[in-house]
Amino acid sequence: MPVRWNSTYTMLGTALYFKSVFAWFAERDSIFKSHFLPTADEWDKLATMHSFLETFYDVTLVFSGTKYHTSNLYFKCVFMVHTRLLEAHAARQQFMASMLTDMKTKFDKYWADYSVFLSCAAVLDPRYKLGFIRYCYNKLYQRDEAQRRLAEVRATLVNLFDEYRGFSANMSSSSVATCDSDVGNSGFFNDYEQFMSTSRTHEERSQLDMYLDEPARGLNEKLDVLEYWSKSSMRYPELAAMARDVLVVPVSSVASESAFSMSRKVITVNRASLKPKTAEAIMCLQDWYHIKWVGKRKGKSKGNLQMPIVMTTSSHQILKMMAADLLLKKMVLAAAVDATKWFFLHVVCDL
Template sequence: MRCSAHILNLIVNHELNDIKDLITRIRGAVRYIKSSPQREQHFKACIKKEKIASKSVLCLDVQTRRSSTFFMLEAALELQKAFERLEEDDPHYKLELNNEPPSKSDWYDARVLAKFLQKFYNTALRLSGCLYATSNSYFQEVIGIECLLSECAKSSDTGLCSMALRMKSKFDMYCWNIEKMDSMLLVALVLDPCFKMEYVKFCCTKLHPLHKVDELMHRVKEAMSRIFAKYQLYDSINSASASSTQKSNGMAVDGPFREACEPEDSLLSRYRKYLKAKKVGSCKSEVDRYLEESCEECGPNFEILSWWKLNCSRYRVLAQVAKDVLAIPVSTIATESTFCTGGRPSSWSA
């Protein structure tokens, strides 16, 4: 399973490389202002003339930290009119930028880009390794990005549409291919009692053909059943081992002596075991019972790990599955390291 932060980094880097000339022009404008206190004062005067109420502070980005590029664009966009006023009032501004200050189309494209970067940055923030997000949160963040890109790709605005299509092609390649998506991440969401299987189907049918969604649901159910079967086998082995240990610690002569003296008790005991085995064989598995029950109310204070802790007596084996699956890290790095250049997406065995 790939680190989500590295995947987001790849998508963002691809798009920023495609429009690097735009970024270079805005960076040059910011650098011009930050190069001396006098220019900063002149720029503040332009802000006052344009009556801009924003308290944003211009900052230069570090080109190896893509998050800083987002912060630079965010601040510059709020002060766009001041930049345009500076172009009129300061003759040295255009000369130092080789007569290529940011144009109106540059500012427009930067505003569109910032909208996408905001979404990617917020997603990286929530999936940050330093926050130890449970793995069920991954699907909701990913589906949110896909919905945004899909909606923008249908826009009549050609600039917005083309940028969304470029980012969506990279997004599908690295992050969200319904035919190749890691089933474990969907199992993690299904183990969220607020969503379960229906939420996955509901979201996917909004974006993909029904037959592909049905295939995905089948893969997720199979994956969940396989994992549960392995945990159930492990649990039964542990239970048998504990039972044999308990018997060996008791009086060895008591069992045979009791059977010899009171054969009817032995038959009764065997009959009870037979009924118990029959009942277990006819009962639904924990997975089926869990999926058939209605979803929990999902409030702001809902804690998924606390829920499984409280319900471990009802789902003894499935609770162990949830504890391990929800602990799968979806990101291995801190937020400030997410949008950085260089490096390949790390992966590990889940």
């Protein structure tokens, strides 16, 4: 039976955790020992597969986070996945060869060209900066290619900062008062600008240059990046404004999609074997019950009960068959709870 890869990872972890239990049960059951007990070679393959999928599982959890910013973690996580794929290919595990080929193809299609914008988000994390980007590119590519990619990230970051600096300059100039309370110059300081231009010994450094020249924090240091930039807004006002806009971009749409998903409310641990039609029918009954409960609270009569759910083809067919049964129709209209009980007894349990 095909299952999702994350389910495979959790099942493998559970099996490896209870490895000693398998051996204990095999000593007491000869049939289990001869037909179902994994061999030593199979246990090694399970451990290899579990170790390989662990990185993907951890990265998926990070990208699906909802209570922290994820854009600054994109580069690090994709680098971990990329490195794991390259290591697995180098190991040449025959039992994983076809799977690795498909995974490598999909990775090269969607992820191999690291997002330059999200790479800039990693630079704006004081734990990483450009040094971490340089380290990762040097691990993955030849020297020339690594330098080209690093230069692209830096150029994008500089251009983005110039946009913010120009916007900030326009805002500050428009807010300056028009009245002039200074004393008149009367020609005393006509050569001031020339003097200053010749006395400058070095080029003025931008906020971005000063930030990048500072030493990076510890790679594994616990740090709230948004709080860091909030505290640094006085020192780097323009760069902090850019960092806040960049870091709040979510790296995945999983969080927003899960807010509208009902799968976990229907397919629970105790109901993981439901057929699609059965699951859709349960969702419809749940919606009916919710509307009926709201109607009771608002004082509506049972005759005005409406079914506002949008049905798919399969759910429409099964509900049409259920509605043909007068007893079920009466139960649904009279009390949604009784209808749910009948549905589980006669459809799910097939009594």
